[in-house]
Amino acid sequence: MDKLRIFVNIQERLMDACYRSMPKFIGAFFDTLYQHPTILFISMAGVMALAGSWWYKANKKTE
Template identity: 75%
Template structure:
């Protein structure tokens, strides 16, 4: 895959995105991790008011 579309980003971010596209399982794990972190943050933010 050509990384010219990531010209504005640092090289390691382009390489990371390229790795995600080549490994769908890794993309699923990364999305699950981001979702878990967002859910944990949302849960803590909502329970702090009590």
């Protein structure tokens, strides 16, 4: 449990440093993603699907 607390503390410090240099709406967006992991999972799956479809089209060999 102690290692988890140390990890969370490090993550909070890193995110605090990032939040200071970002506009408020970007900070609010990331905060929403952290509060709702389902939205984070869906958005990451969408990004991966988009990248995968682009990679498939880019490397598709025409015969």
